[in-house]
Amino acid sequence: MHPREAARAHPPKGMESCDWVAAVNTAELDRRFEDSLEFEHAVDYILDDCFFTVGQMVGMRTTVDYDAVVWWRDHFRAKFLAAMLRQGNRWIQDRQNVAAVGWMLAERAVRYAADAQAPSINIDAARKAAVDVERYCQLHAKRRVSALKNGSSDGALPVIAGYWCTPVG
Amino acid sequence: MTVPDIDSILHECFLAVGQAVGTERVFDFEAVVWWRTRYRRAFLEAIGRGNSWTRDRQRVTAVGRFLGQRAVHHAGGGPINVRAAALASLDVEAACRMNAVREGLRPEPCTSGACLAF
Numbered sequence: 001m002h003p004r005e006a007a008r009a010h011p012p013k014g015m016e017s018c019d020w021v022a023a024v025n026t027a028e029l030d031r032r033f034e035d036s037l038e039f040e041h042a043v044d045y046i047l048d049d050c051f052f053t054v055g056q057m058v059g060m061r062t063t064v065d066y067d068a069v070v071w072w073r074d075h076f077r078a079k080f081l082a083a084m085l086r087q088g089n090r091w092i093q094d095r096q097n098v099a100a101v102g103w104m105l106a107e108r109a110v111r112y113a114a115d116a117q118a119p120s121i122n123i124d125a126a127r128k129a130a131v132d133v134e135r136y137c138q139l140h141a142k143r144r145v146s147a148l149k150n151g152s153s154d155g156a157l158p159v160i161a162g163y164w165c166t167p168v169g
Numbered sequence: 170m171t172v173p174d175i176d177s178i179l180h181e182c183f184l185a186v187g188q189a190v191g192t193e194r195v196f197d198f199e200a201v202v203w204w205r206t207r208y209r210r211a212f213l214e215a216i217g218r219g220n221s222w223t224r225d226r227q228r229v230t231a232v233g234r235f236l237g238q239r240a241v242h243h244a245g246g247g248p249i250n251v252r253a254a255a256l257a258s259l260d261v262e263a264a265c266r267m268n269a270v271r272e273g274l275r276p277e278p279c280t281s282g283a284c285l286a287f
Contacts, residue, residue: 044176049201051180055187056194066226069181095198103192 039084043077046091050076053099057106058121062113068126072105075130101133108132175213178222178229179205185230189237196249200240203251207258236261 051069058064084090091098108129113121183201190196216222222229239257240249247253 044179045198045202045205047176047180048183048205049198051183052187052190052196052201055184056190056192057187058184059188059191064181064184066177066181069184070177073177073180092198 035088036081036085039081039089042089042091043080043084046080047073047077049091049095050098050102053102054106054109057103058110061110062120064109064121064126065123067123068109068121071123071126072130101137104136105129105133174222175209175216178212179209181226181230182208182233185233186237186240189234190241190249194241194244194249196240197251199251200249200254203254204236204258232261232265235264 051072054064054072106129109121109125112125112128116122116125118125183204186204236257239260240253243256244250244253
């Protein structure tokens, strides 16, 4: 039995069982609320880290429109937050893998901008690159789940897909 | 300007820094945290004094690329860590002060928002 379930099942002396469950739930909600505040703060640092990585790969080949930056930020901030709420803040463990996907995002965006003969990475190229990256991550996640089912993983692998393609809401 | 706008500006600046750093170097997350903490406050202050991102964007991202180049220089052959980031900031802010003097602004420290970029 999970310690939290055990705590719920055994109220302290003098406390009604239903009051005890409510108290545990409130504490849990408080903890989640505190976590979400912490993640809200941390996610902006993580996004800066990712934008740095995207910039590394774009290099001096082209520039990125401000609208495209804002679109990527809005789109991935929600996904990164959802991933953190599900898995906790594992940034230090996952950073390298997530950065590799950031490189892919940049490369795809550069390519889409070049194909469209756009002078910079615009919102359209940014959106298309995001679709590619999410498709890749979903495929990767499926392969990983399949590998886990076959018992070929120790279950402690870093989460790659979790950040880029986590469904929001 | 709202807080989310400030964050978008910082994201764009980090992208510019990364552009100049290129793929040959790795960088420590601590350096990102150090830069963000330093420049978020400075940018908020600059915007509070009436600087406009639309007007200054090109100049500020150019300074971001300069910051990246200096960080690469100070990192030597190693990763860009907090030390390299801080030294690069000193270089950039010194240049920034010179620019402020050239443009007839008071040579206040860069973090006061007197300089147009950073």
